[in-house]
Amino acid sequence: MDLHAVGRSAVLxxxxDAVEALDLATWARATGVDAVEVVPAARTVLFDGVGDPSALRDRLAGWSPSGGPPEGERVEVPVVYNGPDLAFVAEAWGTDEAGVVARHSEIEYVAAFCGFAPGFSYLSGLPAELAVPRLESPRPRVEPGSVGLAGTWCGVYPTASPGGWRLLGRTDVRLWDPTRDRPALLAPGTAVVFVPR
Structure with missing residues (x-):
């Protein structure tokens, strides 16, 4: 692990990888490190609002990777698999559209980190051999609830926005709700399973 000062009160x-970042963030929250915010990303964790950066560095020296994602809440997301990129993904995976649905829905994903938009979680778990490229040019509008793939990431668009991910289908699940105790349905550490409808 490499640590970098970010201003006076933050450490990066x-x-x-994303699994280690989530593991570190989960460990840091559970052990009560001195930071106002602990924010995991694809290969980093930002500790912001740190009272004593030197003491935090010493504390982080006690962490070692657990080797897997943390055990978190499990959320089932119902999906109608009718996306415009199903045929493309089927060809890339060497199967048919039913094969894409079967493979995509048999994986248990883990929300590694959030970004891009409130409620958008980058879900890890797709094997490297099933990675698919983004669109060469993003769509100007992707509907809320659209389930997509980009590289080895899976994600669900919480709101309408431009997007370049390969779309497999849609869900009606509300991913972001500021009135809930936990606004992001798929917060980091959440296990996610897609259920065909």
């Missing part, structure tokens, strides 16, 4: 930890 660089780790190997």
């Amino acid at each position: 930890a660089e780790v190997g």
Whole structure:
């Protein structure tokens, strides 16, 4: 792990991958590190609002990767698989559209981190051999609830926005609701399973 000062009261930890970043963030929250915010990303964790950066560095030296994603709440997301990129993904995966649905829905994903828009979670778990490229040019509008793939990431668009992910289908699940105790349905650490409808 490499640690970098970010201003006077923040530390950025660089780790190997998204699984390690989520593991570090989960460990840091559970052990009560001195930080107002602990924010995981694809290969980093930002500790913001740190009272004593030197003490935080010493504390982080006690962390070692657990080797897997943390055990979190499990959320089932119902999906109608009718997306415009189903045929493209089927060809890329060497199967038919039913094969895409079967493969996509048999994986248990883990919300690694949030970004792009409130409630948008980057879901890890798609094997490297099933990675698919983004569109060469993003669509000007992707409907809320659209389920897509980009590289080895899976995600669900919480609101309408431009987007370049390969779309497999749609869900009616509300991903972001500021009136809930936990506004993001798929917060980091959440296990996610897609259920065909």
